[in-house]
Amino acid sequence: MSEENNIPSNAPVFQIQRMYLKDLSLEQPNAPQILLEQTQPQVDINLALSAEPVAEGVFEVCVTGTVTTKVGERTLFLIEAKQAGIFEIRNVPQEQVEGILGIVCPQMIYPYLRAIVSDVCTRAGFPPVLLTEVNFQAMFEAQQAQREAAASPTLN
Template identity: 35%
Template sequence: MSETPPEPQTPQGPEGAPGDAPAMRVLNQYVKDLSFESPNAPEMVRPDLPPPAVEVAVDVNARGLGSDQYEVELSCSATATRDGKTVFVVETNYAGLFLIQNVPQEQIEGVLLVTAPQLLFPFARQVIASATADGGFNPLRLEPLDFAGMYTMQKARAAQGGEPPVGHA
């Protein structure tokens, strides 16, 4: 039995005719970069040790590729330390290729820096969890993130003369 991939759906207007309805499709998702280091193994891998302190950093970047296509890159890094020593460092850049059509220009930034990373985050979270588990540690499960809140704070900083939110959240 062969499977035929579903036809791409076009936004529909009244009576099923193609319309101007806003549309967003994930065309692809991929790991752009992945790094895991455990510089003090095997000393820090012992199961009898207390859990390490973990610092997490997240960043979002977006760029237009033309033809209503955009790449959104979610960068996640976590550094675990115990007694002043590095237990592990894990970093990933997880990206998605998005097709965004019929969205007003003033709303594109929010779609790219809020909606798109919300879709990518569960997959980036799994990459981090798998990398730490493969490194001999308990899987690091990142807490859900408030991308809308991050975006709002970035816009507020930009309004005060800080870094502009375009491409970053």
């Protein structure tokens, strides 16, 4: 046991070390001509998750949001933002670590990503794009089911 706080040395640990903006880009490849058009743009939003070990019991989790806005076939603007966090996870069973990295950490990071995307849109002179809420647990469970389906042999 640790003398300082009476927490056993093998107690489960989960804590945020740091949140940060890892990457951000804004492109307006058809400006300024496309800015004069009055057509309603189509907005396409994609999310991606990644989790990488950084050190023993320390992981970097990234949530990447890509917003592509087009008028017809031409891009009005494209934003890609990668919000990341460094998390310490120790003395937790491996099957629970996967859930923490795939559900809990992205849930903590995502509000920062939403704010950044909205702010960049506004600063670029466009109405804010508000990313919808995401059910990371449902995403994680769907990915698990896909992995299990891919791993199981199919009968013909």
